[in-house]
Amino acid sequence: MVTLTIDDKQVAVEKDTTIYDAAKKAGVVIPILCHDKKLKPFGACRMCLVEVEQMKGRLIPACTTPVTEGMIVRTSTPPVNKARKLVLELLLVHHPLDCPVCDKGGDCELQNLAYDYKINTNRLTDEKFHHEIDYNNPLIERDQNRCILCGKCVRICDEIVSRGALTFINRGIKTKIGTEFDGPLSCEFCGSCVSVCPVGALLPRPFKFKSRIWALTKKTSVCGYCGTGCNVTLGVKDNKVLTTVYDENQGFHNGQLCVRGRFGYQFINSEKRLKTPLIRKNDQLVEATWDEALSLVAQRLKGAGSAAAALATPRMTNEELFLLKQLMTVQVGSQNIDHSAGYGHSAVSEGLAKSLGVAASSATILDIQKSDLILAIKTDVYETHPVVGFEINMAVKNKGVALQIISDKKGKLSRLPGANLLLNKPTTEVVLLNAVAKVMIDENLTITSATPELASALNEFTPEKAALVTGVTADEIKSLARAYAAADKAVILFTAGLSYPGADAQLAHAAANLAILGGKLGKEGSGILALQEKNNSQGAIDVGFVPGQGGLDALRILEGSATGTIKTLLIAGENPVVSYPAKAKIQKALDSVEFLVVADLFLTETAQLADVVLPVCSYAEKVGTFTATDRRVQRINPAIPPVGQSRSEFKVYSELISMLGGQPVATPAEAFAQIPAYSDIKYNELAEGGTFSSITLQPVQIVPKANMVVSDSGNYVLLTGAALYHCGTMSLYGEGTLAVSSEAYVEVSRADAVKLKINDGDQVKLTSTDGVIELKARVSPRMVDGVFFAPYHFADASINTIWSGSTVTSVTVAK
Amino acid sequence: MPNPITPIMQGMKITFGHLFKKPVTLMYPEERPKVSERYRGLHALKVSHDKAKCVACYLCPTVCPAKCITVEAGEDENHNKFAAKYEIDMLRCIFCGYCVEACPVDALKMTGQFELANYRREDFVFSKERLLEKK
Numbered sequence A: 001m002v003t004l005t006i007d008d009k010q011v012a013v014e015k016d017t018t019i020y021d022a023a024k025k026a027g028v029v030i031p032i033l034c035h036d037k038k039l040k041p042f043g044a045c046r047m048c049l050v051e052v053e054q055m056k057g058r059l060i061p062a063c064t065t066p067v068t069e070g071m072i073v074r075t076s077t078p079p080v081n082k083a084r085k086l087v088l089e090l091l092l093v094h095h096p097l098d099c100p101v102c103d104k105g106g107d108c109e110l111q112n113l114a115y116d117y118k119i120n121t122n123r124l125t126d127e128k129f130h131h132e133i134d135y136n137n138p139l140i141e142r143d144q145n146r147c148i149l150c151g152k153c154v155r156i157c158d159e160i161v162s163r164g165a166l167t168f169i170n171r172g173i174k175t176k177i178g179t180e181f182d183g184p185l186s187c188e189f190c191g192s193c194v195s196v197c198p199v200g201a202l203l204p205r206p207f208k209f210k211s212r213i214w215a216l217t218k219k220t221s222v223c224g225y226c227g228t229g230c231n232v233t234l235g236v237k238d239n240k241v242l243t244t245v246y247d248e249n250q251g252f253h254n255g256q257l258c259v260r261g262r263f264g265y266q267f268i269n270s271e272k273r274l275k276t277p278l279i280r281k282n283d284q285l286v287e288a289t290w291d292e293a294l295s296l297v298a299q300r301l302k303g304a305g306s307a308a309a310a311l312a313t314p315r316m317t318n319e320e321l322f323l324l325k326q327l328m329t330v331q332v333g334s335q336n337i338d339h340s341a342g343y344g345h346s347a348v349s350e351g352l353a354k355s356l357g358v359a360a361s362s363a364t365i366l367d368i369q370k371s372d373l374i375l376a377i378k379t380d381v382y383e384t385h386p387v388v389g390f391e392i393n394m395a396v397k398n399k400g401v402a403l404q405i406i407s408d409k410k411g412k413l414s415r416l417p418g419a420n421l422l423l424n425k426p427t428t429e430v431v432l433l434n435a436v437a438k439v440m441i442d443e444n445l446t447i448t449s450a451t452p453e454l455a456s457a458l459n460e461f462t463p464e465k466a467a468l469v470t471g472v473t474a475d476e477i478k479s480l481a482r483a484y485a486a487a488d489k490a491v492i493l494f495t496a497g498l499s500y501p502g503a504d505a506q507l508a509h510a511a512a513n514l515a516i517l518g519g520k521l522g523k524e525g526s527g528i529l530a531l532q533e534k535n536n537s538q539g540a541i542d543v544g545f546v547p548g549q550g551g552l553d554a555l556r557i558l559e560g561s562a563t564g565t566i567k568t569l570l571i572a573g574e575n576p577v578v579s580y581p582a583k584a585k586i587q588k589a590l591d592s593v594e595f596l597v598v599a600d601l602f603l604t605e606t607a608q609l610a611d612v613v614l615p616v617c618s619y620a621e622k623v624g625t626f627t628a629t630d631r632r633v634q635r636i637n638p639a640i641p642p643v644g645q646s647r648s649e650f651k652v653y654s655e656l657i658s659m660l661g662g663q664p665v666a667t668p669a670e671a672f673a674q675i676p677a678y679s680d681i682k683y684n685e686l687a688e689g690g691t692f693s694s695i696t697l698q699p700v701q702i703v704p705k706a707n708m709v710v711s712d713s714g715n716y717v718l719l720t721g722a723a724l725y726h727c728g729t730m731s732l733y734g735e736g737t738l739a740v741s742s743e744a745y746v747e748v749s750r751a752d753a754v755k756l757k758i759n760d761g762d763q764v765k766l767t768s769t770d771g772v773i774e775l776k777a778r779v780s781p782r783m784v785d786g787v788f789f790a791p792y793h794f795a796d797a798s799i800n801t802i803w804s805g806s807t808v809t810s811v812t813v814a815k
Numbered sequence B: 001m002p003n004p005i006t007p008i009m010q011g012m013k014i015t016f017g018h019l020f021k022k023p024v025t026l027m028y029p030e031e032r033p034k035v036s037e038r039y040r041g042l043h044a045l046k047v048s049h050d051k052a053k054c055v056a057c058y059l060c061p062t063v064c065p066a067k068c069i070t071v072e073a074g075e076d077e078n079h080n081k082f083a084a085k086y087e088i089d090m091l092r093c094i095f096c097g098y099c100v101e102a103c104p105v106d107a108l109k110m111t112g113q114f115e116l117a118n119y120r121r122e123d124f125v126f127s128k129e130r131l132l133e134k135k
């Protein structure tokens, strides 16, 4: 500890603390422009100058100077104030001073400081800048005339986002922040740069001129897209969510969001939201009252027993899923309930459940930066969970955590410094992991020794044989095994969800085996983290929204609907027509089922086939809890009242339970109290940031099944997955996310593009045994020859036309 | 004790004095008052280069104590900010003039127009068109 005096206040701080942080601790505010608590000290603006007794004769920047014992610091003496005034005057010489039309007004650090230091006139004059303003980008408006060259955008894009899309270009007075070759900004659109810009040089275009920041009511919530569970602040005016507001102190992620969370909020107040219930009459969906719609549904469900089934989206709250489960299992008497097409949650609900003795990940997102080694299975981890990706970036770049990747394609993660990528043939991940386990056993690198069953089952997975199957050399496999075993703490990450059928129970077993053998369970910075797709995927598993005893899983429910054993099907928020595999089958099933009820925000492709459509609320309109993929249980509160006549699903299913003679719980808090997985969490005590549900690990070594066959059909294979800009099919209703990624595409390697004479942007025709689809080609350096990749979100050319749920689909390609 | 008549006489003197002064009352509406320069009547949005000067900065709705100004900004073809909607609810306005004072671009003034009576509530809500300064 170092003791020093700041403005006559004594403080004791850690060694290596800067004067700025020490002052903050002492409750003394030093003005800053270029400093940010998330970024490395930079010292560009000189706003934070202070006087230090021991360094008389010059002024010292507080944000970059470490404290020393006995330092005497004065933060607002006349010379300091005079210097700061000059700094501001110099900045304002070129600043356009267009506060009345600048959206940053009221939230602008330059404006605030000019006010605080009473800069009413300027002793200096010069011509203003005439930089061209980028009005064309759909998400980020860049006006370099307002820029004060603090470099925060450049640094956050590099240090946290690791994209490097912005940089200083030119020199001296001509310096500005530019993009690659000064062209249009093309990046991840995470908006991190916008959020830290102290002035109005970078602004969110979708919010342009919509409101003043001070007129917004700020409501905190939890992002309704992926399983990361980021906390967001919604800016609300006149009952409309107009923007997301940055708060550097929010959540474990310090306000960092991805493009979906930051710019994809428009679905909440979309014009396309369903406003009233709809009932099919004469083959037309016509508007109806809630009473009509609900009594029709209740009538159909009454006594339906196992002829009824429900599919729910893990975007619903825990309490809603709890009620829907109660409705189906108790009142209706059917065990046919499921979510995420059944296989989408199997890695956790079946794989980890057996391997770890608990249907949940053992590690949390917080473990990533505390680890020594990260083993990521598929580079897609970044695209599906970008804010987890930021954690990986920071771990690798700032904390020196080693990054090992097993993937069937390259990606953003594999470009991180020091990342070691093992490029495997598609579908061979389990073989590869088994071979790694085998090496660990053979070389005596295990901490927990392998059971005889596992050891003998792994016998065939020698690195040499596995090399033939996976395309990764035996040496690479061995060195991965050694690195993993040698790391004191290691986390294994993989993405699970609808478009990743390969992330199944076997993969989870194989990953868990590594952790068990390597002794990487149950300690900080170690474990397994399955990154599940939706905001409440883990909650759906915790609530037990899976087939009960003798019940059908999602795909069987749809089969049953086609054959007539399921007569009434309730689909809550899922959009199987687009997101489940085998479109033709799904459509047939939904066409033939006698009675289809869909509860959704929009008239989705699935809702269009329904007999009754119930308009329900988005996450911004309801109360309840979401459980993030790392078991973090967080509460949401309404930011706006329900849109139109929409109702929260809690209300809808409560009412249906009553109509069927049951006694629903009165409040979400009561429902929460009845969920066994959360028995040790008190609903009312859940603060912002939530609480992790506790788990007890009972690791078991399970033999993962994997085929040791060398597959080389010579055909092209298609992989499905998720794109960075989207999450499920809901982000298609967010104008922001849609603006940067609006149409379906297929990624093709450069060599394949040459071979097939495909140019970037060409329409290509992919044919599988299931059907034909035309997609726009994207020639991408990250793809491996012979492998195509297509994201699954887009309804217009939905990939399930040719994809029937297998991990890879063999396709032929024509232009 | 002073003479009780004296105060009465003094009062009468003032009263009679006024009989011979110019009357302050007007034969309204035939006769019109001349309002002072700084009178705070109905607002007007100033016009320059055939456009309202207002840049929709939202300062007047922010400062207005009666919360009776509604501004909605729009983006014109040159990406400039303008008031797509500008409304003042004169039923709620307390004629304090803060809005005029707050305006950073001198786009707003208060006129001598004081005849604001109307038959319907809606007519008290002055739209941008009605508020634009008449030349």
Ligand code: SF4
Pocket (backbone or CB within 6 Å): A140, A156, A157, A161, A163, A164, A165, A166, A187, A188, A189, A190, A191, A192, A193, A194
């Ligand atoms: S939006 Fe994100 S990726 Fe794009 S420049 Fe800004 S920080 Fe970088």
Ligand code: SF4
Pocket (backbone or CB within 6 Å): A146, A147, A148, A149, A150, A151, A152, A153, A154, A177, A193, A196, A197, A198, A199, A201, A202
């Ligand atoms: S654009 Fe903003 S964040 Fe970037 S250097 Fe300029 S003022 Fe700083």
Ligand code: SF4
Pocket (backbone or CB within 6 Å): A223, A224, A225, A226, A227, A228, A229, A230, A256, A257, A258, A259, A260, A261, A262, A385, A386, A387, A388, A727
């Ligand atoms: S989509 Fe996921 S990563 Fe992005 S902001 Fe939302 S929760 Fe965070």
Ligand code: SF4
Pocket (backbone or CB within 6 Å): B063, B064, B065, B066, B067, B068, B069, B088, B092, B093, B094, B095, B096, B097, B098, B099, B100
């Ligand atoms: S005069 Fe006062 S009350 Fe009336 S609109 Fe202006 S600020 Fe509001």
Ligand code: SF4
Pocket (backbone or CB within 6 Å): A100, B053, B054, B055, B056, B057, B058, B059, B060, B061, B071, B083, B099, B102, B103, B104, B105, B106, B107, B108
């Ligand atoms: S303060 Fe002036 S420029 Fe701003 S909105 Fe009001 S009238 Fe328009």
Ligand code: FES
Pocket (backbone or CB within 6 Å): A031, A032, A033, A034, A035, A042, A043, A044, A045, A046, A047, A048, A049, A061, A062, A063, A064
């Ligand atoms: S804040 Fe210290 S130099 Fe900018």
